[in-house]
Amino acid sequence: MLIVQKFGGSSVADAAKIERVANIIADTYRAGNEVVVVLSAQGDTTDDLIEKAHEINPAPSKRELDVLLSVGEQISVSLMAMQLEKMHLPAVSLTGWQVGLRTNSAYGAARIKSVSTERIRRELDKNRIVLVAGFQGVNKFDDVTTLGRGGSDTTAVAIAAVLNADKCQIYTDVDGIYTADPRKVAAAKKLDAITYDEMLELASLGSQVLHNRSVEMAKRYSVDLEVLSSYERKPGTKVKEVVKPVERMIISGVAKDANIARITVVGVPDAPGVAFKVFSVLGKAGINVDIILQSAGMGGTNDISFTVASADAETAKSILAEYAQSIGFDHVTVDTNVAKVSIVNAGMMNGPGTAVKMFEALSTAHINIQMISSSEIKLSVVISAQEADRAVSAIHDKFFEA
Amino acid sequence: MLIVQKFGGSSVADAAKIERVANIIADTYRAGNEVVVVLSAQGDTTDDLIEKAHEINPAPSKRELDVLLSVGEQISVSLMAMQLEKMHLPAVSLTGWQVGLRTNSAYGAARIKSVSTERIRRELDKNRIVLVAGFQGVNKFDDVTTLGRGGSDTTAVAIAAVLNADKCQIYTDVDGIYTADPRKVAAAKKLDAITYDEMLELASLGSQVLHNRSVEMAKRYSVDLEVLSSYERKPGTKVKEVVKPVERMIISGVAKDANIARITVVGVPDAPGVAFKVFSVLGKAGINVDIILQSAGMGGTNDISFTVASADAETAKSILAEYAQSIGFDHVTVDTNVAKVSIVNAGMMNGPGTAVKMFEALSTAHINIQMISSSEIKLSVVISAQEADRAVSAIHDKFFEA
Numbered sequence: 170m171l172i173v174q175k176f177g178g179s180s181v182a183d184a185a186k187i188e189r190v191a192n193i194i195a196d197t198y199r200a201g202n203e204v205v206v207v208l209s210a211q212g213d214t215t216d217d218l219i220e221k222a223h224e225i226n227p228a229p230s231k232r233e234l235d236v237l238l239s240v241g242e243q244i245s246v247s248l249m250a251m252q253l254e255k256m257h258l259p260a261v262s263l264t265g266w267q268v269g270l271r272t273n274s275a276y277g278a279a280r281i282k283s284v285s286t287e288r289i290r291r292e293l294d295k296n297r298i299v300l301v302a303g304f305q306g307v308n309k310f311d312d313v314t315t316l317g318r319g320g321s322d323t324t325a326v327a328i329a330a331v332l333n334a335d336k337c338q339i340y341t342d343v344d345g346i347y348t349a350d351p352r353k354v355a356a357a358k359k360l361d362a363i364t365y366d367e368m369l370e371l372a373s374l375g376s377q378v379l380h381n382r383s384v385e386m387a388k389r390y391s392v393d394l395e396v397l398s399s400y401e402r403k404p405g406t407k408v409k410e411v412v413k414p415v416e417r418m419i420i421s422g423v424a425k426d427a428n429i430a431r432i433t434v435v436g437v438p439d440a441p442g443v444a445f446k447v448f449s450v451l452g453k454a455g456i457n458v459d460i461i462l463q464s465a466g467m468g469g470t471n472d473i474s475f476t477v478a479s480a481d482a483e484t485a486k487s488i489l490a491e492y493a494q495s496i497g498f499d500h501v502t503v504d505t506n507v508a509k510v511s512i513v514n515a516g517m518m519n520g521p522g523t524a525v526k527m528f529e530a531l532s533t534a535h536i537n538i539q540m541i542s543s544s545e546i547k548l549s550v551v552i553s554a555q556e557a558d559r560a561v562s563a564i565h566d567k568f569f570e571a
Numbered sequence: 572m573l574i575v576q577k578f579g580g581s582s583v584a585d586a587a588k589i590e591r592v593a594n595i596i597a598d599t600y601r602a603g604n605e606v607v608v609v610l611s612a613q614g615d616t617t618d619d620l621i622e623k624a625h626e627i628n629p630a631p632s633k634r635e636l637d638v639l640l641s642v643g644e645q646i647s648v649s650l651m652a653m654q655l656e657k658m659h660l661p662a663v664s665l666t667g668w669q670v671g672l673r674t675n676s677a678y679g680a681a682r683i684k685s686v687s688t689e690r691i692r693r694e695l696d697k698n699r700i701v702l703v704a705g706f707q708g709v710n711k712f713d714d715v716t717t718l719g720r721g722g723s724d725t726t727a728v729a730i731a732a733v734l735n736a737d738k739c740q741i742y743t744d745v746d747g748i749y750t751a752d753p754r755k756v757a758a759a760k761k762l763d764a765i766t767y768d769e770m771l772e773l774a775s776l777g778s779q780v781l782h783n784r785s786v787e788m789a790k791r792y793s794v795d796l797e798v799l800s801s802y803e804r805k806p807g808t809k810v811k812e813v814v815k816p817v818e819r820m821i822i823s824g825v826a827k828d829a830n831i832a833r834i835t836v837v838g839v840p841d842a843p844g845v846a847f848k849v850f851s852v853l854g855k856a857g858i859n860v861d862i863i864l865q866s867a868g869m870g871g872t873n874d875i876s877f878t879v880a881s882a883d884a885e886t887a888k889s890i891l892a893e894y895a896q897s898i899g900f901d902h903v904t905v906d907t908n909v910a911k912v913s914i915v916n917a918g919m920m921n922g923p924g925t926a927v928k929m930f931e932a933l934s935t936a937h938i939n940i941q942m943i944s945s946s947e948i949k950l951s952v953v954i955s956a957q958e959a960d961r962a963v964s965a966i967h968d969k970f971f972e973a
Contacts, residue, residue, distance in 0.1 A: 184626045218646075222653055224586045229653035236664050237649040240642035244620075247639035251624055251631035262638050266668065267713055288713075311669055311690075 170335040171293075172197055175207040175303065175325035177341055180399040181245050182212035190399060191252045193340070194298060198258060203293045205332065207303040207325040208249060210241025231276035235305075235315045239265065242302035242321070249300050260298040263288065265305035265313070270324065272306035272314045279306060279314035280382075281323060284331045301328060319380030326383045330390035337392050338405075339379065344398035345406035346371070346378055349423040349565045353558055356569055360421060362407040367421045370513040370547045384408065423565045425557050427508040429459070430482035431539065433474045434489060436499030446496050447473060447489065454488050456481045460509070460542040460551060470499075474540065476551060479505055507539065508557035511549040512564060524548055530567035536560050572737040573695075574599055577609040577705065577727035579743055582801040583647050584614035586654075592801060593654045595742070596700060600660060605695045607734065609705040609727040610651060612643025633678035637707075637717045641667065644704035644723070651702050662700040665690065667707035667715070672726065674708035674716045681708060681716035682784075683725060686733045703730060721782030728785045732792035739794050740807075741781065746800035747808035748773070748780055751825040751967045755960055760971055762823060764809040769823045772915040772949045786810065825967050827959050829910040831861070832884035833941065835876045836891060838901030848898050849875060849891070856890050858883045862911070862944040862953060872901075876942065878953060881907055909941065910959035913951040914966060926950055932969035938962050 174197065176190050198204045218237050222229050229237075246262035253260035269285025292299045303321025306314050316323055322339055329337035343351070344359065346368065351357040363371075365388035372381045378396055387394045387408060397405025437443050444463065451458060459476040477485050482503050489501045512527055527548060531538060536559065540551035552560055576599065578592050600606045620639050624631050631639075648664035655662035671687025694701045705723025708716050718725055724741055731739035745753070746761065748770070753759040765773075767790035774783045780798055789796045789810060799807025839845050846865065853860060861878045879887050884905050891903045914929055929950060933940060938961065942953035954962055 187627060221646075222650065225589060225650050226653035226657040230656055233649045233652040233656070233664060236652075236666075237646060240645050243642050244623075244639060247635045248624065248627050250635040250638075251628035254632055254635065255628040262635060264638075264715075313666075 171203040171205070171332060173205045173207065173325050173329040173332070173334045173337045175321055175337070175339045176209070176399055177321070178209040178212055178214070178245075179342055180340055181208055181249065187248055187252050190340075191249065191256060193399065193402075194249075194253065195256055195258055198298050205289060205293070205299045205301060205328055205334070206249070207301045207321055207328065208242060208245040209303050209321040210238075211245055211248075214241040214244065232312060235276045236313050238315050239302070239305040239313050242304050246300040246302045253298055253300075258298060259296060260300060261292050262300040262302070263292070264302045265324075266307045266311070268301055268328070270306035270327070272308055272316070274308040274310070274312075274314065276314055278317040279308065281306060281316070281327045281386075284327050286331050289328070289332065316382075319383075322380035322383035323386060326386045326390075326392050326394065329392045329394075330386065335393065337387070337394050339383075339394065339396045340399035341378060341396060342398070342400075343378060343396075344401055344403065345396050346408075346422065348421070348569060349561050350425070353425075354423070354562050354565045356562075356565060358569055360406045361404070362409060363421050365408060365410060366546055367513045368408045370511070371422050371424050379408070422513050423561050423568075424511050424513065425508055425561050426511075427554055427557060428479045429476045429507060429509050429551070430479045430503055430505040431474055431476050431507045431551060432482065432485055432489075433472055433502045433504070434498050435472050435502060436470045437473050438497045439471050443471075443496060443498075444473060446492070447498075448475075450488060450492055450496075451477075451485055454484065456485050456488075460540050460549065462540045476507070476509065476540070506554045507551050508554045509549050509551050510557055510560045510564065511547050512568075513547045526567055527564055530563045531560060534559060534563040536563070573605040573607070573734055575607045575609065575727050575731040575734070575736045575739045577723055577739070577741045578611070578801055579723070580611040580614055580616070580647075581744055582742055583610055583651065589650055589654050592742075593651065593658060595801065595804075596651075596655065597658055597660055600700050607691060607695070607701045607703060607730055607736070608651070609703045609723055609730065610644060610647040611705050611723040612640075613647055613650075616643040616646065634714060637678045638715050640717050641704070641707040641715045644706050648702040648704045655700055655702075660700060661698060662702060663694050664702040664704070665694070666704045667726075668709045668713070670703055670730070672708035672729070674710055674718070676710040676712070676714075676716065678716055680719040681710065683708060683718070683729045683788075686729050688733050691730070691734065718784075721785075724782035724785035725788060728788045728792075728794050728796065731794045731796075732788065737795065739789070739796050741785075741796065741798045742801035743780060743798060744800070744802075745780060745798075746803055746805065747798050748810075748824065750823070750971060751963055752827070755827075756825070756964050756967050758964075758967060758971055762808045763806070764811060765823050767810060767812060768948055769915045770810045772913070773824050773826050781810070824915050825963050825970075826913050826915065827910055827963050828913075829956055829959060830881045831878045831909060831911050831953070832881045832905055832907040833876055833878050833909045833953060834884065834887055834891075835874055835904045835906070836900050837874050837904060838872045839875050840899045841873050845873075845898060845900075846875060848894070849900075850877075852890060852894055852898075853879075853887055856886065858887050858890075862942045862951065864942045878909070878911065878942070908956045909953050910956045911951050911953050912959055912962045912966065913949050914970075915949045928969055929966055932965045933962060936961060936965040938965070 181187050250260045250262040271283045272279035272281050289299050303324040308314050346360050347357040349357040368384045394408040395405050461475045463473050486501050486503050536556045538550045542549045583589050652662045652664040673685045674681035691701050705726040706717050710716050748762050749759040751759040770786045796810040797807050864876045888903050888905050938958045940952045944951045
C-alpha cells in the first residue's frame with residue numbers, strides 16, 4: 170500500500186517526540202508499505218520566527234514572511250531524516266519546491282494548484298521513505314509561498330490525491346473526531362467514521378482537528394482520510410464519502426462557535442428590496458453573513474438580524490451606519506455576547522426527529538434560542554454565549570446518554 | 572555601478588546589527604548603484620543547528636545536514652529584506668536554488684559549477700536590492716548543497732563574476748588585511764592593496780580573513796575584491812591582479828601556521844628513488860607534504876624531514892612504519908611542537924634583500940631555524956612552536972619599524 174502520513178508540530182517538538190514519530194513511520198515502512206510523510210514545523214518554531222520578524226519590522230511583506238516561515242518545516246524534515254538514518258532506514262527529505270508543489274501567489278494563505286509526482290515517485294522507487302515539508306509551495310515566479318495555519322494537512326491530502334495513495338493518515342494530539350469537544354463534554358464519544366460533508370460542517374463550526382481546505386480537497390479527490398493519535402496506537406476516525414449505518418451515530422457531532430456577533434438593523438422600512446440593499450453593502454465589503462432573521466417591528470418597520478464573525482462586527486456596523494439614511498433604517502446594534510451551537514448529521518433531513526430532540530434538550534435546560542438556521546446536514550441555534558457550554562452538554566446528553 | 576556586498580554572520584547577528592548593515596546597503600543603493608547583497612547565517616545559527624542535528628543523530632548524512640544548515644542563510648536574507656522594507660527600500664530575498672547557483676554533489680564542501688544571472692538580473696531591472704542567501708546551492712539532482720565554512724565569500728565572488736560586477740565588497744569584523752595578525756602584533760599595519768596570489772598565500776598560511784576558494788575564483792575572473800569593516804566607514808584592503816608600487820609595502824604580510832607537524836624518516840639508504848618511494852606512499856594516502864629537507868646522516872644513510880598538517884601526522888607515521896622494511900629505513904619520528912612562519916610578497920624574487928632581512932631578524936632574536944622553504948612570492952621557516960609569536964613580531968618589526 171502507498172500511505173501518506175502527516176504529523177503536526179507538537180508531535181515533532183523535540184528529539185524524544187521525533188523518535189516516537191519515527192517509530193510509527195518505521196513500523197509502517199517495515200510492514201511493506203510505501204510511505205510519504207508530511208511534517209509541520211516543530212512546536213513553537215513558527216511563532217518564534219514570527220516574533221523574530223516583528224522585532225525587525227512590525228509589518229513585514231507577506232512574501233518575505235513566507236520565505237522566513239518555510240524554514241520551520243525544512244528543519245523538521247531534515248531532522249526526521251537523520252533520526253530514520255540512525256535507525257538504518259533509507260529516508261530523504263524534500264522541500265515544497267523540490268516536490269513541485271505549485272500554488273497561486275496569495276502569500277500566507279496560498280492555494281495549491283498542482284503537485285508533481287515525479288520526484289516523490291522516483292524516491293519511492295528507490296525504496297526510500299519520503300519526508301515532505303508541509304505548509305509550503307512555490308508560485309509561478311518560483312517564489313516561496315505558505316498555505317496558512319494548518320496548511321500541512323492540505324499538503325498531505327494533495328500529495329495523497331496526486332499519488333493516488335491508499336490512505337492518508339493525519340496524526341494529531343487527539344485520537345479522532347468526537348461527538349463534542351472531549352475537554353468540555355465528558356460523555357463525548359469518538360466516531361469511527363464521518364462523511365466529508367459532516368467534517369466540513371464541524372470544521373467550519375469551530376472544530377480544530379482538520380484544516381478545512383484539506384477536507385474539501387479530500388472530498389474532491391476521494392482521498393481515504395483518517396484522523397488518529399500520534400501517542401496511542403489505535404484506530405482513529407475515518408473521513409469518507411459514505412458512512413455505513415453501522416458506523417453512524419444518531420448525530421455526528423455537537424459543535425460550538427463563540428467567535429460570532431449578532432448585528433441588528435433596527436427600523437427597516439417594510440418595502441421590497443431593502444434586505445437586498447443591506448446585504449449587498451456588506452457583500453461589497455467582503456463581510457460574510459451567516460444566519461439571517463427578519464422580524465416584524467412596530468409601526469410598519471422590520472428588524473433584520475444576522476450573525477457575522479466577531480472580527481467583522483465593528484466594520485459591518487460602521488459601514489451600515491453610513492447607509493442609514495439612504496436605505497432608510499433607524500440604527501444598528503451589535504451583540505458580541507452570543508454563540509452558535511450546532512449539530513451535524515449527513516442523514517438529518519431523513520427524519521424530523523433530530524430537530525425536535527435538540528429543541529427539547531434546550532428547553533429542558535431553560536436555554537433561550539435567539540435564532541435558528543438549518544441546512545441539509547446541520548441545525549444551528551444562536552444563544553447567549555454564557556449558556557453555550559451548557560447547551561452543548563445538554564444536546565449531547567440528549568442524543569448519546571439516552 | 573553594480574556592487575556585490577557580502578556580510579558575515581557576526582555582522583547580522585541581531586536586530587540592531589541587521590539595522591546597521593541595512594544602512595550600509597541603503598547608502599550604496601541611494602548613491603545610484605545596483606546592489607546585490609550576500610549574507611551568511613546569523614551569529615551562532617549554524618552551530619546551533621549542528622547541535623540540534625547531533626542531538627538526534629551523532630553522524631547524520633551530509634545531504635540532510637545541508638538541508639538543515641541552509642535554513643540559516645534563508646533566515647538572514649528574509650529578515651534583511653524586512654528591515655529594508657521598513658526603510659521603504661525595495662528589496663527581495665532569494666535562496667541558492669532561486670538564483671540558480673549550481674554546484675557539484677560534494678555535500679558540506681560543494682564547489683560552484685555555475686550561477687544563472689537571469690533571476691538576479693530581472694530583480695535588479697525592477698530597481699530592487701537583491702539579497703542572496705550565501706553558502707548554499709543545488710546540485711544536478713536539485714538537492715540542496717552547502718559550500719563549507721566561509722562559503723558565503725565564494726558565493727559573493729561567483730555572483731560578482733557572472734554579473735560582471737564593478738566591485739565585490741567583503742564586509743568583516745576587521746577593516747582589512749594586515750601585515751600580521753593585529754591581535755598579536757601591535758605594530759601590524761593595514762594594507763591598501765594586495766595581489767590575489769599574495770592573498771592566497773596568506774589564506775593558506777592561516778589568515779582567517781577570506782575563504783581561499785573565493786580568492787582563487789576572484790583571480791580567475793578578475794573580480795575587483797575589497798575587504799572592509801562593517802563597523803567603520805572607511806576604505807579597506809583591495810585584492811587585485813597587480814598592485815602598484817605606491818600601494819605596496821616591503822612585504823605584504825607575516826603569517827603563522829601552528830597546525831603543522833615535522834616528520835623525520837631516519838636512516839634512509841643513500842640510493843636513487845628512495846625519496847620517491849617515501850612520498851608516493853604518502854600521496855596515495857592523500858596526505859599533502861609541505862616543506863621537505865634531506866640531510867646527510869651517518870654511515871651512508873640520510874634523514875628525510877618534511878612537514879604535514881598536524882591532523883595527518885599520526886596517519887603518516889603509521890603508514891610509513893609499514894614500509895620501513897621494504898624501503899629500507901630505520902624508523903620515523905614525529906614532532907608536533909613546531910610552527911611555520913612566513914612572509915608573503917609578490918615582488919620578493921626581484922631582490923634578495925627580503926630573505927636576508929628575515930634571517931637577520933630571527934638571528935637577532937636568537938630563534939633557531941629548522942627548515943626553510945621559498946616560492947616565488949613567499950618565504951617560510953619552520954621553528955619551535957613556542958617561539959612562533961616572537962618570530963612574527965621580530966620579522967614584522969624588522970620590516971615595518973625600520
